[in-house]
Amino acid sequence: MLTPELKKGSAEFLILSLIEHEPRHGYELSKLIESRSDGVLTFHVASLYPMLYRMEEREWIVGRWVEKDGQRRRRYYAITPAGLTILEAQRKSWQEFAKAIANVSGVRYA
């Protein structure tokens, strides 16, 4: 199981990755993280949204209310140019980190 620190450190990276190509709303994000990590990573309302707001405050992402026909309006989060820069940097350092771990421990990274 993941330690909270590790989870927290990775969460922002995961969210940025998920909205890299299309805006998504909060529930969608939480479900995507949960399903793609096979249930290893879960974010509840109480931790997900404060994180989203924090990222919005840092201007990595921007939230916008979107109304679609026949649905309630929802808040969609899209990545900003600043968010993209952060995403690239994090992606690079995670890759280096994973490679280093693999080299040292012999764990094969998928």
Added chain:
Amino acid sequence: MPDWRSEIRARLANAHIDPANEAEIVEELAQHLDDEFAELRARGHDALTARQNVLAQLNEPDFPSALLNRERARPGSAPVSIGASPTVGGWFASVWQDVRYGLRALSRSPVFTIVAVVSLAVGIGATTAIFGLLNAVLLERLAVRHPEELVQVRRSNGKGIVDRFTYSDYSALKQAPNAPRLVATASSGVTVMAGTTREYPNVDAVSGDFFEMLGIRPLIGRTITVDDDRSGAMVVVVSQRFWERQLGADPSALGHSLRINDEQFTIVGVLPRTYRGLLFEGTFTLAVPISVVTRLGMADLRAPRPTLVNMFARTAPGLDAERLGRVVDDAFQRCCESASAHLIAIDASHGTTNPKIDLRGEYGRILTALMAGVLLLLLIVCANVGSLLLARASARRRELAVRMSMGATRSRIARQLLTESLELGLAGGVLGLVLARLGTILLSHNLPPVAINLADAITLRPSATILIFTAATTIACTLFFGVLPAIRAARVDVMTPLKDGGRSTRGGRDVIDRGIVVTQVALALVLVCAATLFVTTLRNLERFDEAKGVSEVLLVGVDTRGTEYATRGMRPLAPDLLTALRGIPGVTSAAISSSVPVFGGRTMRDAIHVPGFEPRVDEDQSAWFAAVSPDFFATTGIGIERGRAFDARDVAGAERVAIVTRAFVKHFFAGRDPIGGSIVLGEGAEATSMRIVGVARDARYTDLRAPAPELYYAPLAQAVEIPVLVLSIRSRTDVNTLAPMVRREVERIAPGLRVSRLNSFEHALNEELARERLAAGLATLFGLLALGLAAIGIYGVVAYNVARRTAEIGVRMALGARPADAVWLVVRQTMTMTAIGVAIGAPLAVVAARMIGTQLYGIGATDPRALLGAVGILGVAGALASVVPGRRAANVDPVEALRGE
């Protein structure tokens, strides 16, 4: 579907999130929980379990606080307040929020803000300026150590109170067992030569421990000491002003000598500016040891008619003024002449006044009246600002309702409005202080001559007392005008303004508005009535009709004391002096006399006997008299009604003659012809008789308010030598340009003679009336301001009413009413408010008038003319205030008005 929103809100309650943001957060999170719940149900969970699982998600410990970041993230979110904050930091933050919000709200309506601040500033400024004067006259203590302990010893002998004692009494009292420590001071006018200029200040001759007892520290050098007194040292300490004026503020002046009345004194010290002597309105200039009085031409301390001294002492714990009085009285009864006189000790902490002329009392009364007036004015100002705030609160009902619907509590709204009021008050107070400063400077230029030293005191000192007073006044005003609007606004009902778009905003406000206007009218009536009385008083006193053509007469006071003429006498010089003065181009006549009405001089009273006059029992027959040269009546313009004026025949040695005034005739010659009658001076063998040769018009010499005195004139040549004389010079040219020539002629004929005063007769009259002019001027100013504010109040209510009733007026017009009927609607409202105001104000005005009754002259406090005049003035102001609304009402177009509905 469970109600997630209330669950979320409950968890956010303490996070103080801006309501708009909060709504969005609640919506977003609730949707998430909806989806979660739906999913769990779809997976087969029962509703209860699903609900519990979903809610569990909300229960992370840092959930609400983590959300706070979002609050900051929102740019431009208005800080609308909700709920009361539980923490101190939060409280400060919310107050700060109120302050910023208030400033923004005020800056959004600049006209309202400027009107409110300026009227407050005028009110607070005027109040502060008057208080500054009042403080200087009535409240401020002497600049000595522990002034509250200082008392003056006086003697009461049943008939009256005197404050001067012989030096022997002082010495005996001082040495009496158990007597408190006493210091003595005597005063006299002297001539001081400093370089080539001559000055005529008063010198204080003080006992050796005088300054030490008062705790006066010298600015430089030292004060007079016991050793100086004992050894009769010829030393002098001077005031800081004298040091700056005559000695160039040069520290090396110590040790130099100063010529006082032709004696050399060594300067040993300079006393600070704050020490102004122990007299109220005093001007300290010089002090010498009391043992050297004879060197200054003052009577010897041990002579049969010695120089008299004032005595001061200090109270101590267990020895209050009353006890101290008893102690010195005991000693006095044992040591000294114990006639029927008793000693008392009176408070001298504010400086002493002459027991006969209570200057402080006179000024105190008038200043108290003015203070009351200016407070009324301030009340009117507050009422005005209050009604402005009420109107504004109505206009803002929608805004307030919105804020309340978003969760702001009523107390929070009230606090917000009160904060705005405080901001207004503060701005008004600060600006008021500036105005007060200007006002004080202006006032000090218009103060009567005797109060000039006070002016010095009030303009020089930025006093903490004044600042505290202003601050207190400002806060009181704010509470007064701010609380009611705040309470009313907080009582706003949330729904109505939102539903009707904030259009109809009346309701109970009508009554309050009119109440305020009625109050303003009532208070304005009081002020206008008082102003009328003061102005009438000034007019009556200015109508000084005993002397003709006062603007053409120059008056010059001369004083022989301290000069060679004190012994030689002035009379031998008089003919030459008058001839020289008549020689000045433009001068038509010149005279010399012991005194001149209003201008003053030496007023004398003699015991007389008028043959044929039957005195009442116990009446001691006496009359005022003045010694005058032949041309006196023509020069001053005091006419001779019957008989003749003095002329060249009336010299020393010739038959003694007299001229009497009409008041004298009325008293002593009731029904008889005075011409040829006589006045007898003295008794028995020493009795001399004067034949009455003429009757002069009445003239008031000292007090313009008192009836003309019973007075007789004697020729200067036949009178005793008088040390203080007045030259009168009538000229066809502007008398003010004569001064240098007059001084030159006086110096030529009588070198070294002291010219103590030089003024036109007109100026002397104006000076005499300075107090009345001050009162009349300020009362008029206050009255006009009050009138203006009341008129604005009336205008506001009536104009609003016309605007509100436009539709109604339109309907009436459509149904055949004429424009005059519409005007009548307006006029009726104005008249009703004015009438109620007058009805309330009239009794108040009468009470106020009674209170200033003693200040009035020639008009009774309850003279109906003053009240009716004031009512008339208010009526006119009310009519003027309703002109514009009236025309608007008359011009209402029925079609337009109805379309607006």
